[in-house]
Amino acid sequence: MRIRTGIILFILIALVGNAGPSMAQSARDLFFEGNDYMKEGNLEEAKAAYLESIALNPKIPMVHFNLGLVYKKMRDYPAAAGSLEEVLKLDPNHLDARVTIGNVYNYMEEWSKAISHLNFVVHRRPNDPEAHGNLGWALLNYNEGPPFKYLVIVNLAKAVELFDQQGMSGPAEATRKTLEDALEKFGKDYQDRFGSKQP
Numbered sequence: 001m002r003i004r005t006g007i008i009l010f011i012l013i014a015l016v017g018n019a020g021p022s023m024a025q026s027a028r029d030l031f032f033e034g035n036d037y038m039k040e041g042n043l044e045e046a047k048a049a050y051l052e053s054i055a056l057n058p059k060i061p062m063v064h065f066n067l068g069l070v071y072k073k074m075r076d077y078p079a080a081a082g083s084l085e086e087v088l089k090l091d092p093n094h095l096d097a098r099v100t101i102g103n104v105y106n107y108m109e110e111w112s113k114a115i116s117h118l119n120f121v122v123h124r125r126p127n128d129p130e131a132h133g134n135l136g137w138a139l140l141n142y143n144e145g146p147p148f149k150y151l152v153i154v155n156l157a158k159a160v161e162l163f164d165q166q167g168m169s170g171p172a173e174a175t176r177k178t179l180e181d182a183l184e185k186f187g188k189d190y191q192d193r194f195g196s197k198q199p
Contacts, residue, residue, distance in 0.1 A: 027057035046070050061090040065097050080104045095121050102134045114138035129162035133175045149186050
């Protein structure tokens with residue numbers, strides 16, 4: 001009887017032991033599952049899949065990046081910023097993460113942080129309209145020192161030009177309106193100097 005019980009226990013242990021690794025989802029599988037959920041708009045499920053993936057392997061920047069995008073879509077900006085900062089710890093030159101975190105910090109009205117990330121991008125990827133537009137917006141709202149009027153105008157104008165070139169009429173119009181508001185705020189000198197040069 002003891003031998004039979006021992007054999008049954010051995011078989012059960014072997015089955016349970018073998019089932020774990022072969023049946024468990026890998027970090028990669030969970031990442032792709034999260035991507036599918038995100039495409040379908042199932043943000044809670046996407047978040048759960050990405051968090052499970054990170055629990056299995058926390059060193060993949062793209063998983064943290066996509067989790068940051070999910071949090072951004074959910075308007076949980078502090079969580080989005082946290083995920084995107086994790087990306088940058090793993091890959092400081094991840095320019096898409098820097099553009100996205102700059103946008104997130106703009107939503108949080110953390111202008112200095114936004115400026116730092118977006119400035120990094122426009123000097124390395126000068127034809128990124130989203131980076132220029134977000135940088136212009138952050139500089140326009142920055143209030144911890146003298147205003148960056150010239151840089152506001154230059155970045156917003158560049159964003160409009162690039163959005164137009166890429167056929168992105170919606171973002172171009174929204175940024176053009178921000179540029180017009182900035183010129184009005186900065187007064188006649190800036191209107192005379194830059195108003196006629198608007199894209």
